[in-house]
Amino acid sequence: MVIPVHDVNPVRRTPWVTYALIAANVLVFLSMPGLADSVTGGGSLARLCRLQEFLDHYAAVPQELIHHRMPRLVPTGDVGLSPQGNAGCVVAPPGYDKSPELSVFTAMFLHGGWLHLLGNMLFLLIFGNNIEDRMGRVRFLLFYVVCGYLASYGFAVLNAGSSDPLIGASGAIAGVLGAYLVLYPKARIWVLVPFLIFLPLRLPAWLVLGFWFVLQAVYSSGEGVSDAGTVAYAAHIVGFVAGMAIAWPLKPGTPPPPEPRGLLFGRRARPRW
Incomplete structure (x- = not known):
């Protein structure tokens, strides 16, 4: 796995939408109940129940x-006891109306932990500015x-029987990566x-984005990763392909990035005379 940190591809104007999306994702994450659990890996049952209720409502x-x-x-977000005396989260008929279509939008700003959030925002920051430009x-x-x-509905079609909440900006950001490629x-x-x-x-x-896409395809099949059931790799694939398809008509009029100079593969390149 490689970790991108910067691209040699300057932009002509400030990417305000990219910055706004990053800010919105961070602010929503900080407002989610159960935030402490994502940092420490623990937390009270009451906090976990509130987080579960929040995700079922907005994911x-x-x-x-x-x-x-x-x-x-x-x-419901409350803690109760089962007939056997075991503590758990209380369930009841929903007391709110939920639009499945709107939940796709709200889910794009929810994340399951700091690593999930920071990884997505790093990719959006590096690659989103050029696509916005x-x-x-x-x-x-x-x-x-x-x-x-498209990423969320593509994943839903492939996993129609799943009741697990689908959260994260990964599908949309995968589209950005596909467009960049x-x-x-x-x-x-x-x-x-x-x-x-x-x-x-x-x-x-x-090479970087092609390798990333191949990894998503491998992980989606369940090979080489233990959390294939908790990460929506199929959504990444659908989003990536959608981004490529949407960006393709823009390719003929896109100026090439500047030819990089200086450091190459960790050492200084020799000038050509």
């Missing part, structure tokens, strides 16, 4: 997206939302490669 659920109906019982602010925002919706395949990306230590390398975007 996208594949069953609800496909069948367009809510379950008969949902968590190329598309323009309004079109980029629409593109981001459309990719998020189409528009700037030769742009250079500074990455950290873990090999005893983190080695800094400057690699072409087609």
Whole structure:
């Protein structure tokens, strides 16, 4: 796995939409109940029940997206005792109306922990600014939302029986990565490669993003990862392909990134005479 840290691809204007999306994701995450659990890995049962109620209310659920109906019982956020005397989260008929279509949008701003949030925001910061610069602010925002919706519904179609909440900006950001691969395949990306230590390398975007996509496909099949059931890798794949398809018409008019100079693969390149 490689960790991107910077791309050699300057923009012509400030990417305010990208910055606003990052700020919105961070602010929503900080307001989520159960935040302490994502930091310490623990927390009280009451806090966990409140988090579960919050996610069932605002996250996208594949069953609800496909069948367009809510379950008969949902968590209330309260703690109760079972007939056997075991403590657990209370469930009851829902006391609110939920729009499955709108839940896809709200779910894009929810994250399951700090690593989930920071990883997504790092990718959005590095690659989103150039896509916003190329598309323009309004079109980029629409593109981001459309990719998020396609990723969520694509995952729901492939997992129609799942009742697990689907959260995160990963599907929309995967669309950004797909668009970047189409528009700037030769742009250079500074990455950290873990090999005893983190080695800094400057690699072409087609290699970095192509490798990322292959990993998502492998993980989606359940190979090479233990949490394949908790991460929506299929949503990443759908979002990535959607981003490529939407960005393809813009490719002919996209200027190439500048030819990088100076450091190359962690050492200074020799000048050509």
